Amino acid sequence: MLFLPRPPGPSTFTVRVESAPLPRPGSSRSRRPDALGTAHQWTANDPTALAERAARDLRMLLPRLTGGR
Structure with missing residues (x-):
């Protein structure tokens, strides 16, 4: 076997933001297992x-969280 260095390739960077489950009206957070969240x-x-x-x-x-700038 001959092992050669891997040729340099482009690096890919990732940013991921996830939210907690969205609350129902009148509660601070949802405890329901089928609650919806979001990810970007x-x-x-x-x-x-x-x-x-x-x-x-x-x-x-x-x-509202970023000051709208």
């Missing part, structure tokens, strides 16, 4: 572009 995921080869894209999208998705 971004991938890119450039970590700087990835961070900018994820930050922009999160500001649009969650304006």
